[in-house]
Amino acid sequence: MPTLDRHFWLVIVASLALGIAGVGLAVAGNPENSGICISCFLENSAGALGLHDNARMQYLRPEIIGFVLGAVLSAGLFREFNSRGGSAPLVRLLAGIFLMIGCGVFIGCPIKLFLRLTAGDLTSLAGLAGLVAGVWIGLRGLAAGIHFGRAEKQRGSGWWIPCLGVALLLFYLFRPGFLLFSTSGSAAQHAPMLLSLGAGLLLGMLAQRSRFCITGSIRDSFLMRGRTPLLWGLLVFVVVAVGFNLFSGQFRLGMYGQPGAHLQHFWSFAGMALVGWLSVLIGGCPFRQLIKAGEGDADAGLVVIGMVIGGGLVQAWGLTATAAGVPFYGKVATLVGFLFLLTNSLLWRDRTS
Amino acid sequence: MPTLDRHFWLVIVASLALGIAGVGLAVAGNPENSGICISCFLENSAGALGLHDNARMQYLRPEIIGFVLGAVLSAGLFREFNSRGGSAPLVRLLAGIFLMIGCGVFIGCPIKLFLRLTAGDLTSLAGLAGLVAGVWIGLRGLAAGIHFGRAEKQRGSGWWIPCLGVALLLFYLFRPGFLLFSTSGSAAQHAPMLLSLGAGLLLGMLAQRSRFCITGSIRDSFLMRGRTPLLWGLLVFVVVAVGFNLFSGQFRLGMYGQPGAHLQHFWSFAGMALVGWLSVLIGGCPFRQLIKAGEGDADAGLVVIGMVIGGGLVQAWGLTATAAGVPFYGKVATLVGFLFLLTNSLLWRDRTS
Amino acid sequence: MPDRFDMLHLVGLLVVAGGLLLLVLTPQPEAGAMHGGRLDRAMEKQMLARARTDFLKQTYAPVVDLTASGEYAAALLKLKELGREYPGEPHGDILRGEILLAQQAWQPATASFVRGVKGNGDYVDAKSPLSRYESISRVVDEGLRQVGAQVKQHPDNSSLQETMRDLYYLQSRLAGGCE
């Protein structure tokens, strides 16, 4: 058992809220099993900004804006905003693109992995195995001395992602003519505006306070066995989500005919392994990167921008898996992602110690 | 007169080549007055990658690939490749986006400004005045202590833009199904493949050796009056381009009915002022940023990625001017660009000295 | 202490912000349909989608008529002809699927629906003007029952297994989720 201090209870509350919102937003109108999914939402948002032209995947998801601005608010209130940057910025940007490729090949970010699992989608088990394996490999790398260099205090860097968040909020509220909104497809499914935005803000604040992170939970479980609050948070999240899915009739156990899933288990494994490995090296899962960017971390901000670009590219290039399976170029991109990781592991290893 | 050393003659040769290629590639098939235009080419390339859906502006311009890879080759041959990064990365990425906005509002990068001017397009004079004014303001800022922080040696950063260049070259040669190529509009106009690629490689190598830079030429002229080789290079470029334009019958003096030009002189001035100011603060015009990225400068690499994103956004959001003038959101974006510059000038000023 | 440089920049910020406000508040002559030459993009997209739907309806009307009057062979022939003119058009696959379904040819019907849905996801949308949600649901429900039973009898039949995969694909698409 971990110590039952303030941080423990913060994690539990954040996980509870995430579980309720993750299922609840889908009940309220978001796509099936996608009440919260960073990668789906970023693909939708990139499409709304015109960065891809899949007319069924264009919607500026207010949850994303809420996550960033919620973290800004919370970090501001509790004096944890810290403008910093300069740690392997270009590599992080590219890592953001590959995060989206890995998520696209699996169909969903690590949060959605658990939402799929708790709705009875057994195909997500391959992804879970991949995620755990990826985190484990990443941890071995960190232990062997891979380090992207220390971030420095940069007074002028950390404010720009919060500014972009405000700009996107203005876009969402005033809807300039160039924004695209799908009228069909999964991007046309969305919970009521204020509910989405409010849930995003609340979760952003809670996640900033509690440092909630899916890959971080798995990493800490490896490092500290059961003594990390994050693992308990993950368990709470799973239990709440299963309960809510059963209650709302969205639970359907099985391997076939699941929404937003495919049967190429090897590639589900590989996609999530890529995400897990990348996340450990850059210090957090896609969701956590949004929160850190809101706290003034310009390096996480570059990951976020990379994820937005990635959201455009995976759709524009057709890299994302569909129910029919993983497309050829999606497989190629996943393998290129592993080459990227292996090369960086060699390049950034500190051999002095 | 500057000293007539080896560097002087390198600059003269590079300028000569740039003048010939700048007019010659338009004669060979590139759009009118756009034999070389970094912003047009990046807008075309962003479109080819699917980052905007203007079906008349999608072509992966091999000149761009040539510039980067030529610089890599030359820097490798002469042992000037130096992997570095970490100087205000996120700000540079955003600066890249605003560079494309300024260029879009004027219609063309600083190189195309001179190509338009040397083809007799008098509307470009407003842009020239803006560019000079922008460089002057930027210089005053540098003198007052604005500094984006020193770049550090980062072994794993500088290789990724060269890798992206190689990837794009493979894309260009093998044309995967997701690449888009316009069949109409200015992106359907292009010089023969190998000519474009060869000219790009050659110019990339010469520009790397000579440090050719449009805004750098103007900056050095302010700083050193006539003693800088870059100013003489710029003059050679102008003389050669005027001569070639006259010779090939492309010279047509006038204010009206010019290709790719508009009559809103205030906004031509403002767009190029934005570009000049930004370029001085980030150390080089859009062309120079491509070359520096090829030399291993990951910070310039982030500017390049910012310019690619910007190339997508200016088209997707309709920010670029057309012959009809500057659209509303283009004006808004230009003013936001000045807000960005003014804020950064205050944030990044070193007040200790 | 802000010096002259800082003051100049603060004044600059105020001036530019004021200009921005002025610009935004001034009514735009070009407002409405046009933004600097390109149509308002949302409207442009709508127009295209609408033109496309109308075009499909016009072009494939003979097929629909022939199918309605039970002349399946003639309808399939007409589809083949249109397929040469518009290769890969998913609407043709969907109509072919409906004809094959009417002829009780489960396996080719399913395959044809799969091609159509892969080409254009609007067919599994409940709300789209192109929607075939109802008929595809029927294919899946009936198909899983019938073909499922056959697969149990002939577990080695690879073409039956492929049809099962197709049916699972359609079931997945009908179930929704992020694509």
Added chain:
Amino acid sequence: MPDRFDMLHLVGLLVVAGGLLLLVLTPQPEAGAMHGGRLDRAMEKQMLARARTDFLKQTYAPVVDLTASGEYAAALLKLKELGREYPGEPHGDILRGEILLAQQAWQPATASFVRGVKGNGDYVDAKSPLSRYESISRVVDEGLRQVGAQVKQHPDNSSLQETMRDLYYLQSRLAGGCE
């Protein structure tokens, strides 16, 4: 000296690179028109463009026929009717321009061509199937001569000046350059 960690990563690089090579060299069953569910994008775009052109030709055929037989008033009426159904469609503006041109109404013809070209640049393309390069060139040459002379006589006439601006716009577009 590379240690065990480095060796593992080098082996990993080789294995993944080998896998990539194998993947690229294996013939893809889904190759050709389909890539993972979406049509090959270039083909998809071509299809859409072609469907659009065909649709425009079909839909606006009555207007073209009426214009050809000199029934300009009826043609303009039909255009108005179609404009209600497809608001902002640039093809209508181009056809209206041609009718007005045939009626020697320079100023409204020019304005109509400008709207059409702003909506779709293909009309000033020499090669496009929708090209009106020839007729727009004629408008510009004639217009600059005629309206230019009128402007010299009435330098204060703002509507003439606007037409001059429109003509310069069309001239600029015909001259090409990066858009």
